[in-house]
Amino acid sequence: MARLKEIPSFLLGEVKLMNPYNTKEIERIEKKWQKAWEQKQVFKTGEEKDRPKFYCLEMFPYPSGKIHMGHVRNYTIADVIARFKLMQGYNVLHPMGYDAFGQPAENAAIKHKSHPAEWTYRCIDQMRTNLKRMGFSYDWDRELATCDKEYYRWNQWIFLKMLEKGLAYKKASSVNWCPSCETTLANEEVIQGQCWRCKNNVIQKDLEQWYLKITHYSEALLEDLQKLNQWPSRVLAMQENWIGKSYGVEIYFQMVKTGERLPVFTTRPDTIFGATYVVLAPEHPLVKSLVAGTDREKDILEFVEKAGQMSKSMRMSGDLRKEGVFTGQYAVNPVNQEKIPVWVADYVLMDYGTGAIMAVPTHDQRDFLFAREHALPMRIVIQDPERPDLRVEDMTEAYEEEGVQVHSAQFDGMTNEEGKSKIAQWMEKEGMGRITVYWRLRDWLISRQRYWGTPIPVIYCPSCGIVPVPEDQLPVELPEDVQFTGEGGSPLSQSAGFVRVSCPQCGQDARRETDTMATFFDSSWYYLRYISPRDTGRVFDKEDAAYWMPVDQYIGGIEHAILHLLYSRFFTKFLKDLGWISFDEPFDRLLTQGMVLKDGEVMSKSRGNTVDPDAVIAKYGADTLRLFILFAAPPEDQLEWNDHAIDGSWKFLSRVWNIVHNKHHPVDEQYSFAALPGDAKELEQERNFSIKKISEDISQGFKFNTAISQIMILMNRMEKFSVEDQPVRQAVLNKAIETTVLMLAPLTPHICEELWQKMNGAEESVSRVPWPSYEEGSLIKDVILMVAQINGKLRAKFEVPADMPEDELKDMVLADETIQRHLAGKPVKKFIVVPEKLINIVV
């Protein structure tokens, strides 16, 4: 009964029983063909390497239970592409798996006093059942789950290779810590100061942790974005911003008191003559020594402590009020030997640049606000050439536009654009600084203090230090003897059998690493494992990878635009350097599908506005659900779920069902296009045009919605067409019906298999029948519709022979009564003819 309540009223009951394509029949057909596909291994990946390949990949799901509409949309889009390519004769690789490690499994284990593996594998079973019910064309023999030890051993292998190459390293630093998840987080996992998973505020904590040196590939990760011309531009923009390359100058200030050198980074060397103070981040290592023993020491240290206690989100949130204190010390500006005050303020961040800045309040809004608040001096060094009388007293905000250098010694009068490079070069030559590049991208923190992940395969030995687990001892398996209480820190550290180990090098008592890897590690290379998922001796088969990779089409949500896609690109570059692959980028073409909305809001459990795909299938079947999802919006746009509109998709499929059963009658009759009578010729023309349009719509931009509408147009015409007991007309209609079923096959495979079999008695799956082709000659029309405009306004329409010469056309149009009336005797200035489209008369 509880389950009934969850099902919205529009899904109760069955579709109309009077209709032959009814709920019971649909269920029968879909079950029948799903079974047949499995038994005959219809979607087993081909071994023929001489055929052109197509690797169709969708982002694998986190197995949290039932699939939701977002999955259905993602995987339906991918399935149509995979099936379309199969019919076009490609050797298709279309795998599915589960991103199965992660916190929800561990939380479920704590709650139910069980084991994360239990919950995870139960969810996987549920998900597999759901996916199969959708009729997706996966090669199930390649299914994988990242929590299988046969998968994660290769995580460990890759990690060890990175360790060997110096790309995995351990360091102590201030890290992002989620108090609720009790674990560290990567920068990419902190969204506006909050944990990406649980949304709690993230705090900073000093810990020693494992990092991957993704910054080793900063330049390549940025540069190679140019190769990804089949990725959405917004994803490219997001990655570019995240990598964040800034050209600038590191300028060396000198502390008056200690003589120490203080490098600051700026992208605006043209404003150096306007620097009126210097600011250090509260965490800057120079702060303590600078104020030691001065009367300001107490105040400063108090401020530093206060800033340190604030979480990143608090520090960055709200009104952006800038707090700071004067250190009582001064630094020398190298370009003019000016002594300027040194401040400590929380608007300067330690983890970017050098952790110190030169402040130019006149030309930087943040510095301007801080300077106004603390009554610090200002000096204008860039003037607006339009109104060159800007004065500090009149300023209400910083002047950040382009302009001309003033008060800048020998650089006065230059445009600041010129000043930027001239000043930078001069400073470098004089030893006052160096031209350099700073990146926003940070190394990737992968240690997690959780159980349900890949154990990091290292051992700590009192004598040998950090010792990698030898390859032949992989995998380091997760221990079973662990209690999930949610207390006392990392569960692995409580398993004595796991922690205590002898050193692989010297044999003495040692300790295992108890942190596990971030789950994004697992998903950074799974597309390679699909290539040889059962290979027990290697991470993947090199030769097979050379054939299948890169992925031709990747489909998934925009939420992975930075994290997963950036990490995967990093892994690809690393594996290339290792000599395992020879390409630079893993995903050739990327499609980010839009979200599924209901009542204008994203469909989600927390909003309580979800529609269960399974309940929709129970009433309408998978084919109707697939068709609706594809028809309602272009794949990249948001999709507004409509309880009523799904009925329309079902109705259309029943029309297809009925036309095959009622109007398709085999005849032994050949026909030639040219000899066909009028409306039969038109139907044949529409059929050919439909093949052309639908093929283009699917292959150029996945416009399934317009492809479907063209099938509907063809359908409407077929239903109006009357055979009149003539075998030729029957043959034309048969051909159109068969073509319709073939073109629908990738979209609604179950019904099409059934209808194809009915029409042909064929044994072969419709998914292996070649995609229909069209005749250019059958597209040419004898009579075309021309529209006539006067001054761009539509006035009349003419049906004319396609080959009518222009001057005849002109005479005809000008002689027309309606045209004459609108011309009202005005002289014709111009007569424009757009062939096969329109005529515009300018008066």
Next chain:
RNA sequence: GGGCAAGUGGUGGAAUGGCAUACACGCAGGACUUAAAAUCCUGUGACCGCAAGGUCGUGUGGGUUCGACUCCCACCUUGCCCACCA
């Protein structure tokens, strides 16, 4: 503050320089029916008009063009992403 999308009937959407609103949903009317459901047919941007027909109309204001939903400039609104990044 920066970046990227998008703005079209009652609704989802189509048209990327050439008939604005294809296709569908919804709605209205009709046929069939004792009745309903299902199915089929017709209509459906707004305004004026009995009609023929006309005027207006793709967020707003300009521009380019014989012709603009489409291209250019400015602005408004919404969504998403990033953000004291020096």
